[in-house]
Amino acid sequence: MINRAVPSGRQMQQRSGLPPHHQRQYSSDQFMLFDSAPGGGGNKWLPHTQQVEYSRMLRSMQKGEFLSSAADQATPLGSRPSSGQHRNGGDVSSSELSPGILDLHSFDTELLPELPIPSMHESASHFGYNGHGRSFDDSDASFSLKHPTGKGSTLPENNVLKSFSVDKEKSGSVAKIKVVVRKRPLNKKEISKKEEDIISIKQRLNSLTVHETKLKVDLTEYVEKHEFVFDAVLDEDVSNDEVYRETVEPIVPAIFRRTKATCFAYGQTGSGKTYTMQPLPLKASQDILRQMYHTHRNQGFQLFVSFFEIYGGKLFDLLNDRRKLCMREDGKQQVCIVGLQEYRVSNVDSIRELIEKGNATRSTGTTGANEESSRSHAILQLVIKRSVDGSESKPPRSIGKLSFIDLAGSERGADTTDNDKQTRIEGAEINKSLLALKECIRALDNDQVHIPFRGSKLTEVLRDSFVGDSRTVMISCISPNSGSCEHTLNTLRYADRVKSLSKGNNPKKDTSINSNIRESTTLPLSSALPTVPSYNGNNGYIVTENNRYGWSKQVDKETSLLSNMDYVSSRREGRREEVSAAPYTNYYKEQSRGSTPADDSDSSEEAYETSKPLRKGKVEAYSAPSFGDKGRTVDPQPKWKDVPDVDTNRFYSDDDLSTLLKEEDDLVFAHRRQVEETINIVREEMELLEEADQPGNQLDEYISRLNSILAQKAAGIVNLQARLAHFQRRLMEHNVLVSSLGP
Numbered sequence: 001m002i003n004r005a006v007p008s009g010r011q012m013q014q015r016s017g018l019p020p021h022h023q024r025q026y027s028s029d030q031f032m033l034f035d036s037a038p039g040g041g042g043n044k045w046l047p048h049t050q051q052v053e054y055s056r057m058l059r060s061m062q063k064g065e066f067l068s069s070a071a072d073q074a075t076p077l078g079s080r081p082s083s084g085q086h087r088n089g090g091d092v093s094s095s096e097l098s099p100g101i102l103d104l105h106s107f108d109t110e111l112l113p114e115l116p117i118p119s120m121h122e123s124a125s126h127f128g129y130n131g132h133g134r135s136f137d138d139s140d141a142s143f144s145l146k147h148p149t150g151k152g153s154t155l156p157e158n159n160v161l162k163s164f165s166v167d168k169e170k171s172g173s174v175a176k177i178k179v180v181v182r183k184r185p186l187n188k189k190e191i192s193k194k195e196e197d198i199i200s201i202k203q204r205l206n207s208l209t210v211h212e213t214k215l216k217v218d219l220t221e222y223v224e225k226h227e228f229v230f231d232a233v234l235d236e237d238v239s240n241d242e243v244y245r246e247t248v249e250p251i252v253p254a255i256f257r258r259t260k261a262t263c264f265a266y267g268q269t270g271s272g273k274t275y276t277m278q279p280l281p282l283k284a285s286q287d288i289l290r291q292m293y294h295t296h297r298n299q300g301f302q303l304f305v306s307f308f309e310i311y312g313g314k315l316f317d318l319l320n321d322r323r324k325l326c327m328r329e330d331g332k333q334q335v336c337i338v339g340l341q342e343y344r345v346s347n348v349d350s351i352r353e354l355i356e357k358g359n360a361t362r363s364t365g366t367t368g369a370n371e372e373s374s375r376s377h378a379i380l381q382l383v384i385k386r387s388v389d390g391s392e393s394k395p396p397r398s399i400g401k402l403s404f405i406d407l408a409g410s411e412r413g414a415d416t417t418d419n420d421k422q423t424r425i426e427g428a429e430i431n432k433s434l435l436a437l438k439e440c441i442r443a444l445d446n447d448q449v450h451i452p453f454r455g456s457k458l459t460e461v462l463r464d465s466f467v468g469d470s471r472t473v474m475i476s477c478i479s480p481n482s483g484s485c486e487h488t489l490n491t492l493r494y495a496d497r498v499k500s501l502s503k504g505n506n507p508k509k510d511t512s513i514n515s516n517i518r519e520s521t522t523l524p525l526s527s528a529l530p531t532v533p534s535y536n537g538n539n540g541y542i543v544t545e546n547n548r549y550g551w552s553k554q555v556d557k558e559t560s561l562l563s564n565m566d567y568v569s570s571r572r573e574g575r576r577e578e579v580s581a582a583p584y585t586n587y588y589k590e591q592s593r594g595s596t597p598a599d600d601s602d603s604s605e606e607a608y609e610t611s612k613p614l615r616k617g618k619v620e621a622y623s624a625p626s627f628g629d630k631g632r633t634v635d636p637q638p639k640w641k642d643v644p645d646v647d648t649n650r651f652y653s654d655d656d657l658s659t660l661l662k663e664e665d666d667l668v669f670a671h672r673r674q675v676e677e678t679i680n681i682v683r684e685e686m687e688l689l690e691e692a693d694q695p696g697n698q699l700d701e702y703i704s705r706l707n708s709i710l711a712q713k714a715a716g717i718v719n720l721q722a723r724l725a726h727f728q729r730r731l732m733e734h735n736v737l738v739s740s741l742g743p
């Protein structure tokens with residue numbers, strides 16, 4: 001019997017003869033608390049829930065919640081001594097760090113009863129500060145000194161009330177999804193190879209251009225420009241402090257109000273994900289503690305830290321000697337990470353030590369592009385809890401959570417220079433999880449009934465961070481060198497796809513779509529896809545509302561012909577899908593030629609994209625404008641007037657259409673499951689083979705077992721493909737019928 005237990009860390013490397021993993025050396029420089037950052041990092045997040053926030057604030061004021069802020073006036077933080085620097089402290093005291101089992105989904109989203117407001121003069125010790133290490137209050141003065149912009153700084157005593165409202169306002173105006181791109185400088189190796197910097201950035205316009213060198217047929221070179229616009233674009237000289245201010249700082253106040261926020265870095269290996277992500281949790285912890293002891297003083301909040309990694313589809317506790325963790329689902333489909341230790345922390349030093357410990361334990365290895373490449377997804381979670389009755393006798397209940405995810409390099413699956421078996425397994429797993437992450441974000445935004453959380457361990461773990469009141473920040477890290485052009489474009493397209501999902505929050509993005517296209521010759525798919533509400537020529541009356549997962553989306557209030565079209569193409573129970581003209585244009589042309597739609601956006605989506613354009617078919621039939629033209633300006637009255645006045649009831653009540661759409665979804669879903677299942681089986685079998693690859697073991701038996709499973713799966717996939725093709729034919733017939741009944 002073969003022992004299938006997965007060894008962790010070095011053991012595995014030695015046994016299986018893997019390329020040398022080594023533990024990441026943590027550089028404390030990256031944790032300088034207070035970079036001398038230039039001011040004006042500016043919160044550019046756009047408002048979308050201000051009215052809700054405003055009334056919430058009014059209610060809070062009526063309930064006297066601001067009393068707690070007033071308590072701070074009695075203990076001015078600025079009067080405390082400060083160090084604010086990395087202190088060479090001893091070990092984290094065990095009394096400070098109380099390990100426990102983290103149930104990721106034990107979040108009770110019901111409101112806790114209002115706590116009685118303790119005396120104005122109660123001290124921070126009430127919250128478990130026991131005198132070990134530096135207390136938060138000790139370092140407070142540094143907070144006020146080191147924020148040149150005043151953001152997140154300690155305000156004068158008579159401004160405490162204002163500080164609270166500023167915090168509320170700050171997080172209230174945070175978009176559901178924010179996509180930020182960060183470019184790193186050329187490194188020594190790239191400079192010595194005389195590689196060019198092919199990224200130009202207009203930071204004020206939040207835009208960047210990739211200058212891709214290409215060859216014509218006659219072998220002359222030309223430069224193709226790809227321009228992208230994001231919520232923020234950070235140039236190579238931007239400090240980590242500024243990155244924090246742009247990304248995480250605005251969402252910190254929200255996690256005291258039951259928000260679950262996720263910040264993740266995405267990009268190819270060596271593009272700066274770890275460099276960007278590592279300082280963020282510490283900076284966020286500082287702000288959280290500041291708010292715990294200041295804005296939310298005496299309200300019984302506690303801060304907990306946990307840190308684990310997902311490596312090869314398995315979970316390991318980075319704060320507990322890489323102990324293997326189990327993920328379980330209870331009857332209510334709530335996922336728990338059994339055995340994960342979380343530590344209660346009350347000062348910055350303790351958190352720093354935990355983060356250092358976790359980072360040092362992470363699985364890393366050497367790749368062509370990065371000597372300390374992350375081979376895992378590392379997830380650090382800061383959880384805010386609160387005791388139900390204000391005492392410590394009962395276990396505290398989770399209130400909000402901030403997850404930081406340093407994703408493994410995005411291109412690992414395709415990395416042919418590191419072509420050993422283990423790397424390929426890692427790559428497959430990484431690609432799968434990145435794809436699943438995008439699928440989840442897309443499904444959530446579409447208000448789909450089925451959210452494919454089970455697509456990967458990563459998305460399963462993050463499940464609770466995506467439902468309810470959530471915020472997501474994606475930091476796309478890019479390398480500037482010409483040799484990375486292809487990976488950089490892939491990263492930007494992935495980011496662009498995620499960005500396109502958040503247009504509901506961000507009116508600015510509608511205009512940015514135009515600029516995305518302005519200079520591009522090759523357009524990123526989602527950049528070229530304006531959403532229907534953006535082009536509402538009737539009255540421009542567009543509102544944002546949250547879908548049932550709490551993600552905002554735009555809804556066109558008018559029952560215009562346009563919205564009827566939308567309805568036709570996405571008539572699903574509880575679902576309104578944003579319809580875009582461009583992809584269908586392509587699709588329709590392709591279909592007329594009898595081929596399948598080209599994937600012009602993201603090759604990794606091939607398996608999933610086939611279903612998407614199908615529903616967009618009607619738009620082309622009505623001569624929707626093409627958005628691919630250079631120098632395009634958006635016509636506020638696009639060619640919707642060409643749309644014939646179709647007898648909508650006739651088709652919309654057509655049960656056949658619903659059945660077709662349902663069938664399509666089922667097929668695609670089944671297809672996807674088959675593929676995922678196959679990947680899983682292959683991965684498991686490869687692990688088995690690897691173990692069996694020793695004298696005395698029955699290798700042949702494993703190979704034949706693997707072959708028979710693969711053959712079965714292949715037959716299943718062929719069958720599904722045939723059914724999918726059949727379905728596509730039927731839908732085409734349907735479309736032709738609809739077109740023939742036009743004006």
Ligand SMILES: Nc1ncnc2c1ncn2[C@@H]1O[C@H](COP(=O)(O)OP(=O)(O)OP(=O)(O)O)[C@@H](O)[C@H]1O
Pocket residue numbers: 183184185187236267268269270271272273274275276367370372373374375407408409410477
């Ligand atoms: N903005 C930056 N400024 C200066 N140096 C940077 C920056 N970003 C990254 N670097 C340097 O580039 C190298 C690679 O960065 P990092 O390890 O963060 O990449 P990564 O994306 O996490 O890679 P992997 O996916 O392989 O783990 C490091 O030496 C890091 O110090």
